Amino acid sequence: MRLAFYKAADTFAAREGRAPDKPEQRRLLAQVLAEEDAPQSPASAALVRNGGDEATSWLRSDANLAKAANSDLPSPSQSPASSSWLASENASNQEPPALGRQSVSGAAQRRLNRLKWRNPLSARESNLRELVEDWRLLGRTRAADLLEKFLNQDDSVFVVSREEAREIDFVKNAEEINNNRFINSTFTGETANPDITAELRMLADNARVRIEDHYEKIRSSRVSEFRFLGGLVAEQVFRVDRTEEIDLALSYGGFHVRSDIVFYAERDGDEIAITGKITHNMVDTYDFDGRGPGAWLGAYDLQKAGRGTPFEIKGTWTQDVKGTIKILGSEFVERKGEMVREHILGNPLFEIYDVDQ
Known part of the structure; x- marks a missing residue:
């Protein structure tokens, strides 16, 4: 040789x-x-x-x-x-x-x-796959798993548990806000839906009705970008550990949290007993646009070329609710051009607890 x-x-x-x-x-x-x-x-x-x-x-x-x-x-x-x-x-x-x-x-x-x-796209993909390994070494394991799933063009739904969903501040707060809306607006007849209001505030003694309602809360993906940058500054400038915060910000973008309730209301004298079930749904689409980190890292270019596939991130969990509302009096209100007598509802006392999954 x-x-x-x-x-x-x-x-x-x-x-x-x-x-x-x-x-x-x-x-x-x-x-x-x-x-x-x-x-x-x-x-x-x-x-x-x-x-x-x-x-x-x-x-x-x-x-x-x-x-x-x-x-x-x-x-x-x-x-x-x-x-x-x-x-x-x-x-x-x-x-x-x-x-x-x-x-x-x-x-x-x-x-x-x-x-x-x-091939610039191959170079970008190679860099992102190296970034996946870097993130794992830095403890950003959730962000690494999701980016790798995107690069592998796996479009199956990524399911998060109730506990994982509640680790996200926005989702946890949205759940609490929607539950409070059910208690203080729906059950007291203060909702904007006139049909729900009429059924509860005109419920006859010993009568029982079935009612459905829902509330939603939405967050822009820009919030995640700002949190990522804030966490990065805290780590690099002030030497403060923000591993979990950065991991969450890189993992999730915009959120849509919808809470649906189905409940029964039964009147006994001046008290209305309510029992029902609340279903919370969290949805986020893992994708990239032409601005922010997705553009800087080249992920948006891979997505446009079909070499990175968006997918849905979803979480669903349920809660039981039970409690009572008091009839405090009555008043005349105008409905559809007529004056009608309706109950004044108040003093809500409720318990909401998780249903084991």
Whole structure:
């Protein structure tokens, strides 16, 4: 193999009209030694078959291809071991240093990088996959899992549990706000829905009705972006640990929390007993737009090209509710052009508790 490389270098030098260059022979030899554990390249295969001419042709074409692809990228011969060896002015009488498996993989990786950077989308995807591993090392495991799912083009629904959903401040607060709306607006007949109001405030003694209602709360994805930037500043400038905050901000964008209730109201004298079930649904779409981190990292470009697939993040859990409302009096109100007598409802006393899933 060494003789074949020396012959290749001599042939190359002769065609260039110059004397054989011994350092060049060693450079070629170091290159193939660095790649001997990798799959056989066209150059080494050609050397085995023809001794020199075919290898010389391939080396020229490969060098031109690398230069055209990205002139700033190092060639395989510029591995840390071989470059330091070539830099020596007195290396003419030295044998090339032994190159271990790490140098072999490094040369192969540079060759792959040279090809990848010819396609910007491949480069962006490669960078994002490296970012996934970086996030895992930093403890941002949830964000890493979701980004990897996006890059793997897995469009299945990502399900979060009740406990995981409540780790998100907005979702937890939206659940509490919607529950308070049921207690202080729906059950007391103060909702904007006139049908619900009439059924409760005109409920006859010993009568029982079934009522449905819902409330929603929505948050923009921009909030997550600001929280991510705030957490990053706290970590980098003030050296405060914001791992969990950054992980959540990178994992989720905008939220839509909807709480639906189905309940029964039964009147007994001046008291109305209410029992029902509340179902909370959290929905977030994992996708990217042309602004913010998604644009900076190149994820939006991959999404547009179909090399990253959006998916839904969902969580559903239920609660039981029971309690009473008092009839405090009555009043005349105008409904559909007529004056009617309705109950004045108040003093809500309720318990809401989780249903095991």
